[in-house]
Structures are given as C-alpha cells and as structure tokens.
Amino acid sequence: MDGGERRAVEAVRLLRALVDQTMAERGSKNMEEVAGVTVMPSTADAEAVGLVFDTLRYNAAMGLLLGGLGVDALEPDDETNAQFVNVVGKPERGWAFKITSDGLELLRRTGA
Numbered sequence: 001m002d003g004g005e006r007r008a009v010e011a012v013r014l015l016r017a018l019v020d021q022t023m024a025e026r027g028s029k030n031m032e033e034v035a036g037v038t039v040m041p042s043t044a045d046a047e048a049v050g051l052v053f054d055t056l057r058y059n060a061a062m063g064l065l066l067g068g069l070g071v072d073a074l075e076p077d078d079e080t081n082a083q084f085v086n087v088v089g090k091p092e093r094g095w096a097f098k099i100t101s102d103g104l105e106l107l108r109r110t111g112a
Contacts, residue, residue: 010057011064013049014041015073015103016112021045022099035101038077065103073103 018041022034041062046053051061065073080096106112 007057007060008064008069010049010051011061011069011073012106012110012112014045014051014058014061015065015099016107017045017048018074019099019104019107031104031107032101034099035104036098038080038096038098039074040080040096066097069106071102071106072100073106074098075100 018039019031019034022028022037022039023031026033026037028034041053043053046058051058062074066075074097077096077098084095
C-alpha cells in the first residue's frame with residue numbers, strides 16, 4: 001500500500017469512528033440517522049484509528065474527508081464554528097463538521 005492509499009484508508013477509518021461514536025451517542029441503529037449531525041473530532045477519535053490529533057497525518061485524513069476523496073464526507077459547520085472564533089489555537093478548518101450523506105455513502109462503498 002502506497003502513501004496515498006494509506007492516507008485514504010486512515011481517512012475512511014476516521015470517518016467510520018466519527019459515525020460510530022455519533023450513532024452510539026444518539027442511540028441510532030441506522031447510519032442514515034446521523035446525516036447532517038455535527039461532530040467535533042477529538043484526540044480520542046484520532047487515537048482510536050491510530051492517528052495523533054492535529055498532526056500532518058491527521059490533518060491529511062481530515063483534508064481527504066473534506067473533499068479530497070472526490071466527495072465531501074464532512075462539511076464545516078459554520079454556525080458552530082462561529083462560536084469558536086476566539087478560541088486560541090483554532091484549527092484552520094474549524095472544530096465542528098457535519099456528517100454528509102455522501103460520507104455515509106463512502107462508508108457503504110468501501111465496506112468500512
């Protein structure tokens with residue numbers, strides 16, 4: 001597996017972790033119920049898939065989820081991010097993202 005494939009796999013694994021966590025928090029049994037739900041990836045989410053939060057590999061995975069895989073698996077939640085505008089160390093893309101239906105389709109297509 002080359003570096004690009006590894007990054008794509010890490011991105012999909014991170015998305016799967018975010019979806020699973022959201023489903024568990026909401027008591028959802030159907031993945032479709034989390035489309036449009038806001039998530040805020042954390043250190044624990046990154047570590048769950050073998051990444052370190054806010055490192056080059058993690059940021060590459062997030063970049064892929066934000067359109068780098070040909071679909072917007074996540075999209076920035078501008079309204080929620082506006083609440084964090086004065087937070088020190090605010091990441092370039094913001095803190096909060098919405099899970100998209102395209103992201104859920106990506107998980108189905110990849111079998112993740």
